[in-house]
Ligand code: 13P
Ligand code: 13P
Ligand code: MG
């Protein structure tokens with residue numbers, strides 16, 4: 435019997451500014467989801483936070499893209515938005531881009547990662563939650579988990595994963611997708627996903643012959659781009675991901691290992707700067723320095739045979755990640771010293787804000803041809 439794991443998130447108001455989620459929003463979402471457990475809509479849930487993003491983690495039997503589940507999350511976000519408005523939180527309802535729910539939450543603002551899976555004898559799962567960055571921030575770590583033998587020893591030494599994996603990559607500008615096989619097509623894959631603002635890993639699948647069926651995802655990332663939905667660039671979509679672990683998949687420690695390197699991602703202040711992504715415990719995921727630096731939280735779960743969420747375990751709450759946090763602080767300091775210069779500030783086409791057209795217009799007369 436299959437269970438669906440859905441992680442759906444939205445920024446519906448920051449406290450203060452864009453720094454964190456007010457506890458009353460968490461309580462409101464918990465009330466809505468508790469009722470949904472009672473009436474049998476979902477099996478289990480947990481409400482997490484990362485920065486100013488409210489994260490609903492749910493198990494159920496309705497499959498992915500279920501209008502019932504999406505409607506439930508929309509309701510939870512709407513109820514919490516009422517509270518955010520009462521409290522005058524910053525950007526209340528920011529990510530709820532449509533007024534009325536019409537069957538599917540995709541394209542309505544929230545970020546969504548869902549997978550329908552056959553629960554294994556033991557099903558260890560990690561949910562990742564990022565703030566102040568975009569879905570492409572997952573490209574490097576997901577690649578390392580499932581395709582880099584210097585990260586994942588199992589690719590070399592575990593006969594159950596030696597054949598490699600399949601990566602589904604989305605071109606989020608052209609709305610196209612392609613599936614690439616590793617290790618055979620690793621250079622083609624990297625040629626795409628190195629351009630992380632355009633080519634985003636959406637899912638990873640096993641190959642034929644793996645213990646897990648070929649069409650069951652082993653990892654999934656949220657990829658909604660808010661600016662495409664709204665018709666204008668209104669924000670980077672702080673992303674979430676789900677990754678299954680162990681037993682023919684990367685071990686838990688191989689899933690977490692990429693985050694020991696605080697790689698550079700786009701987002702941070704005004705969604706317009708490059709900076710390091712800092713792995714932190716949930717209580718430390720309150721970005722404040724220059725509204726950052728970007729954060730990633732990892733929550734560990736065992737999914738019980740009935741679909742209960744046994745957890746969370748706050749996985750970056752480990753002194754072994756102190757070095758990565760310290761490195762992120764050093765990189766943040768180094769990047770900040772560039773002020774308004776690239777590559778700290780993003781190239782023009784990737785910025786959420788820009789005054790450039792206005793500046794150019796004002797200077798139009800004063801620009802002279804170079805002879
Ligand atoms: P155990 O032998 O403790 O189960 O660990 C196996 C493993 O996968 C470690 O990465
Ligand atoms: P969020 O995307 O987390 O709301 O942050 C927006 C921003 O402008 C931070 O400076
Ligand atoms: Mg915000």
Ligand code: MG
Pocket residue numbers: 445452485486487565566672
């Ligand atoms: Mg955010």
Ligand code: MG
Pocket residue numbers: 443484485486487563564565566672673
């Ligand atoms: Mg977030």
Ligand code: MG
Pocket residue numbers: 566567669670671672705
């Ligand atoms: Mg954002």
